[in-house]
Amino acid sequence: MATIKDVAELAGVSIATVSRVVKGNGNVSPKTAAKVTSAIKQLNYHPNALARQLKHQCTNNIIIIIPDISNTFFHEILHGIEETAERNDMHILIADMHNKTSIEEYYLRALMQKEVDGIISFSANVAQQLLKQAANDFPLVIACQYLDNIDIPSITIDNVAAAKEICNHLIASGKKNIAHLTALPNFLLYQDRLDGYTASLRENGLDFRAGLIRYCSPNIKSGYEQTLSLLDSGIYFDSIFAAGDTMAIGAIRALKERGISIPDECAVAGFDDIEMSSLIDPPLTTIRQPKYQIGCDAMNMLISLIRGSHIAKRNIVAEHQLVIRQSSCSVN
Amino acid sequence: MATIKDVAELAGVSIATVSRVVKGNGNVSPKTAAKVTSAIKQLNYHPNALARQLKHQCTNNIIIIIPDISNTFFHEILHGIEETAERNDMHILIADMHNKTSIEEYYLRALMQKEVDGIISFSANVAQQLLKQAANDFPLVIACQYLDNIDIPSITIDNVAAAKEICNHLIASGKKNIAHLTALPNFLLYQDRLDGYTASLRENGLDFRAGLIRYCSPNIKSGYEQTLSLLDSGIYFDSIFAAGDTMAIGAIRALKERGISIPDECAVAGFDDIEMSSLIDPPLTTIRQPKYQIGCDAMNMLISLIRGSHIAKRNIVAEHQLVIRQSSCSVN
DNA sequence: TTGTATGCGTTATCAA
DNA sequence: TTGATAACGCATACAA
Numbered sequence: 001m002a003t004i005k006d007v008a009e010l011a012g013v014s015i016a017t018v019s020r021v022v023k024g025n026g027n028v029s030p031k032t033a034a035k036v037t038s039a040i041k042q043l044n045y046h047p048n049a050l051a052r053q054l055k056h057q058c059t060n061n062i063i064i065i066i067p068d069i070s071n072t073f074f075h076e077i078l079h080g081i082e083e084t085a086e087r088n089d090m091h092i093l094i095a096d097m098h099n100k101t102s103i104e105e106y107y108l109r110a111l112m113q114k115e116v117d118g119i120i121s122f123s124a125n126v127a128q129q130l131l132k133q134a135a136n137d138f139p140l141v142i143a144c145q146y147l148d149n150i151d152i153p154s155i156t157i158d159n160v161a162a163a164k165e166i167c168n169h170l171i172a173s174g175k176k177n178i179a180h181l182t183a184l185p186n187f188l189l190y191q192d193r194l195d196g197y198t199a200s201l202r203e204n205g206l207d208f209r210a211g212l213i214r215y216c217s218p219n220i221k222s223g224y225e226q227t228l229s230l231l232d233s234g235i236y237f238d239s240i241f242a243a244g245d246t247m248a249i250g251a252i253r254a255l256k257e258r259g260i261s262i263p264d265e266c267a268v269a270g271f272d273d274i275e276m277s278s279l280i281d282p283p284l285t286t287i288r289q290p291k292y293q294i295g296c297d298a299m300n301m302l303i304s305l306i307r308g309s310h311i312a313k314r315n316i317v318a319e320h321q322l323v324i325r326q327s328s329c330s331v332n
Numbered sequence: 333m334a335t336i337k338d339v340a341e342l343a344g345v346s347i348a349t350v351s352r353v354v355k356g357n358g359n360v361s362p363k364t365a366a367k368v369t370s371a372i373k374q375l376n377y378h379p380n381a382l383a384r385q386l387k388h389q390c391t392n393n394i395i396i397i398i399p400d401i402s403n404t405f406f407h408e409i410l411h412g413i414e415e416t417a418e419r420n421d422m423h424i425l426i427a428d429m430h431n432k433t434s435i436e437e438y439y440l441r442a443l444m445q446k447e448v449d450g451i452i453s454f455s456a457n458v459a460q461q462l463l464k465q466a467a468n469d470f471p472l473v474i475a476c477q478y479l480d481n482i483d484i485p486s487i488t489i490d491n492v493a494a495a496k497e498i499c500n501h502l503i504a505s506g507k508k509n510i511a512h513l514t515a516l517p518n519f520l521l522y523q524d525r526l527d528g529y530t531a532s533l534r535e536n537g538l539d540f541r542a543g544l545i546r547y548c549s550p551n552i553k554s555g556y557e558q559t560l561s562l563l564d565s566g567i568y569f570d571s572i573f574a575a576g577d578t579m580a581i582g583a584i585r586a587l588k589e590r591g592i593s594i595p596d597e598c599a600v601a602g603f604d605d606i607e608m609s610s611l612i613d614p615p616l617t618t619i620r621q622p623k624y625q626i627g628c629d630a631m632n633m634l635i636s637l638i639r640g641s642h643i644a645k646r647n648i649v650a651e652h653q654l655v656i657r658q659s660s661c662s663v664n
Numbered sequence: 665t666t667g668t669a670t671g672c673g674t675t676a677t678c679a680a
Numbered sequence: 681t682t683g684a685t686a687a688c689g690c691a692t693a694c695a696a
Contacts, residue, residue: 014667016669017667020666028665028666032665054673055671055672056672
């Protein structure tokens with residue numbers, strides 16, 4: 001690999017001059033510029049990005065940590081992030097955890113080692129100590145996820161309120177036995193949705209029954225399996241609130257397979273409003289998150305942190321919306 | 333930000349010693365090691381990755397360029413890549429082009445500037461000159477995509493043969509008027525699938541009719557729209573071969589909406605076997621690519637390139653498989 | 665307009 | 681076991 005020194009030698013100039021030509025804006029006479037350019041071509045020279053970044057103390061790269069890239073929930077958010085990044089000359093790289101926390105930890109460390117300028121994480125499943133430490137000294141935004149009692153810049157919807165709202169809707173439709181599919185309780189967001197569920201039951205004078213709660217992995221397959229297991233358990237339920245659309249879609253599949261009519265015998269509600277939810281049969285009632293906007297806001301927040309500008313709100317709460325479709329209402 | 337120098341100063345040792353304790357394996361007396369460790373804690377020191385990488389001339393990071401991350405076709409491939417990378421202590425970062433070639437170009441440049449150790453690209457939609465130049469001097473693998481007359485390490489299935497096979501299947505099922513949904517012809521892979529389609533017609537003594545070819549973007553929406561437009565055109569067809577499952581799923585939606593029975597009035601076949609294809613109604617006949625294996629092979633190839641080891645085959649052709657489901661056969 | 669020289673934060677070689 | 685010092689490849693302040 002040719003370096004700036006080789007180019008300088010071949011062109012018969014100093015490395016400073018080469019540097020100026022490469023940058024473009026420098027004051028260089030056309031004649032020497034030509035010599036240098038020719039040498040660059042001849043040697044097939046490419047400036048070393050690491051050296052340049054070390055000098056500049058910034059990379060213009062930012063990393064997005066995604067729990068699972070195959071969850072379509074993140075795709076629209078990514079678009080918001082990408083477009084905002086592009087407007088600010090930052091480059092987005094996605095780190096797919098496929099649900100391994102070791103990966104989150106690795107990139108948090110990369111951030112602290114200045115390998116990238118900032119991180120937006122959609123996970124928060126790593127030692128809180130590490131997260132706090134990273135957020136304290138480096139540009140880090142937690143999105144659609146958060147932690148209690150730690151002041152880290154974040155953006156999320158109000159999961160408790162949203163879950164309560166969708167359960168209230170099921171109850172208003174005449175359902176009194178709502179099963180709940182949720183995921184790993186170490187994510188606070190699932191805890192919140194569970195809290196919204198219990199709050200709704202309580203406010204409507206219904207009893208909480210532990211037998212109606214099932215823990216899944218947040219994907220179609222697991223939602224399907226847990227619903228079957230619920231059906232086999234013999235516990236009666238007339239509706240399912242899944243804490244994620246993927247789980248809800250799995251539930252619908254299981255119900256259809258068993259010949260249970262939706263929503264009459266069993267209504268289904270999800271959470272997130274992923275693309276597939278409006279396409280399946282029956283279309284899924286769910287909570288819509290303003291995904292694109294969340295992406296934009298998260299990225300703008302991160303850019304402010306990187307630039308050291310003042311941040312108006314360190315913890316943004318985005319607006320959600322109840323989307324009612326046929327999986328919960330036959331007349332719609 | 334504290335540097336190694338600050339730590340050395342505070343601990344009262346040289347930077348060499350600090351470097352040794354940070355690395356861990358060095359020969360350092362327990363006493364000084366303790367002093368250094370304490371200084372590191374006190375200053376909250378993190379070694380600078382860029383400096384280290386500049387020194388080592390490698391980053392252990394590799395970038396995967398994906399045309400569109402919301403295309404589920406790539407997710408299983410990514411798993412293969414990720415797991416192979418992990419076994420080799422490499423770290424995967426995904427660059428989502430969302431179909432903008434400028435992004436592909438940017439990261440190809442990053443590769444040439446040694447910002448990353450290697451790239452696997454699922455696109456090849458940038459100036460061929462640039463691609464050739466990058467592949468010539470740097471570790472680069474093109475996957476599920478390729479270019480004519482350029483010797484770049486690659487892995488792909490035989491798209492012509494696969495397309496021919498699936499069209500033969502439609503014809504064998506009694507269909508004689510196959511419409512074809514394809515995408516941007518600047519991707520050679522769509523050209524290949526079109527070639528397979530025409531070859532199949534020819535070999536079965538059927539005429540090629542330009543009116544039956546429709547160009548889409550490779551997604552559900554566009555497949556849906558082009559199918560509607562085809563239906564409105566009045567041209568008769570009894571089956572659709574889409575060059576991608578997403579387009580095929582859009583086609584199914586359009587047909588169902590118009591009350592056309594699948595497969596009797598119109599059969600549908602896709603390409604890729606994405607997850608959704610087995611879940612929709614009716615399940616989609618398609619070509620399965622060995623996605624996970626492609627990911628593993630691509631990554632192994634890249635690692636060989638990075639390590640400078642010999643590569644047995646520079647152009648791997650992976651095995652495909654025809655998957656027949658109800659969208660093309662009512663009795664199945 | 666051009667060149668010299670220093671520093672960015674490491675690692676590693678060589679002496680001590 | 682430790683320290684001084686030379687790279688790694690580039691950018692830039694300053695001098696010429």
